[in-house]
Amino acid sequence: MPSSSFPKTERLLKRKDFVNANRAGKKFFTEHFLIIVSRNGLGITRLGVAVSKKTGNSVIRNRVKRLIREYYRLNKTHFPRGYDVVISARKGAGELNYWKAKEELDGFFLEKDFGVLS
């Protein structure tokens, strides 16, 4: 059973990291999220969250970010090792609660075969 903690080493914190992932990574779309996956060569998984102002006011944006982090924290095994994963909220993401978001993200991460990615 992996830890469900979320320390700083598992986060993307610098603007440079986000720009690199955006440039080198592969992009996938779901109904409410844009997901970018990029190899980082560190042997660990790092999560970045991006929510633009289009999503809503600051209260809604904060809640969306917390939802995504909570999903990562509780479902680490779904994520590929050694990759940077950026999850960006799209229009309408503010309407989701945790269970709807989990359903949507499960649908993405469980069906993808990340071994194919080089």
Add this chain to the structure above:
RNA sequence: AGAGUAGGACAAAUGGCCGCUGCCCGGCACUCAUAAAAUUGAGUCCCGGGGGGAGGAAAGUCCGGGCUCCAUAGGACAGGGUGCUGGGUAACGCCCAGUCCUGGCGACAGGAAGGAAAGUGCCACAGAAAACAAACCGCCCGGCACUCAGCUCCGUUUUCGAAACCAGCAAUCGAGGAUAAAGCCUUUUUGAAGAAAUUGUUCUGAUUUAUGCUGCGUGCUUCUUUUUGUGCUGGGUGCCGGGUAAGGGUGAAAAGGUGAGGUAAGAGCUCACCAGUCCUACCGGUGACGGUAGGAGCUAGGCAAACCCCACCCGGAGCAAGACCAAAUAGGGGAGCGUUUGAGGGCAGUCCACCCGAGUUCCCGGGUAGGUCGCUUGACCCUGGUGGUAACAUCAGGGCUAGAUGAAUGGCCAUUGUCCGGGGAACGUUUUUUCGUACCCCGGAAACAGAACCCGGCUUAUGGCCUGCUCUAACA
């Protein structure tokens, strides 16, 4: 009970599991410094424990300040802001207490509330006219043209006819001018009478029927000619000129209101009362202002959120302010050694040989990435006392209450409480339907909104709760 009005406090609660946090404590490992070593100190990562962890608006960024850097002798202009009075404050465009005006039956609320007799300007549409007033309809006066009615005179048998101009003369007006004419315009003076008064001058009124007479002229009156008559009074229509501002109508607003006098008709033209403006005096108030008395002049529209005038206030940029530490690379300055007398490198313990060879070593400061500080003890909060109507000030005691930076303060579940909808119901009301309600079951909802240097305000968004007061209705 309903409607309204002013204010206050709160921002569902409890528990379980899993999380975030740069603060504190403890521990493993590593790095650096010190040292003979143990140790000690600092830092990084991870683990465990503990404590704290969003708001009344954190929002909009609209005012005002603190703080920081820059600029700055003083003054004036420009630009911006404020605008009833007194007080509060670090300051304010904020707050408190009042004055006046406006709205409301009232509790109460609102006011960008200096100056429009300093000047310039504007007042849409409608309307005649929107401000040195004007004149569409109306009312009044005069002239011209056309026309009608009545009365009377005269001529004529009756019928009928009142139906006109022209020419000349006279009279009138202080003078001149315009005109068809005047009560219009300009200018000057006393020419006739009376009254007041020393004079100057002022007022009133008359002359005065205001047009008349003559015709040897034409026309009409009669079939024609002669003769005669060719007047008076009142009205209508049209045009022209003037007077007027009562009335109509337009407008947000039309140069006070009512009544009487006055007049051709009218008018603050005159008078009385009322309203309003200004001035003076006294009384009350720190003051805005209020009250009383007297006077003036007879009326002065609105807009200053149009320019403007007056009084007062204002330097600029903002925590991405600003201060400090500081890698790599490039470049700057200084010093040492060195360019055939060879620094340094190939070269790894030293020396030699050989090769390459013009730079190389150290220090200094600027400065980028990055980091640290600024960064939360403050015009602070709570309780009590004192002063003050209050805003607020002050004293005493107690307290520490977020400091993040791809940005923490959360997620899931359960229970309880609140509200809404549906269903069932003992009870009350009613003839019944119905309505209200303690309670039970099911389903759903829970607002506005996230600190970013810190305060004081304002504005906007928003959920239910409590209290005072006002009005209405009912009961007693």
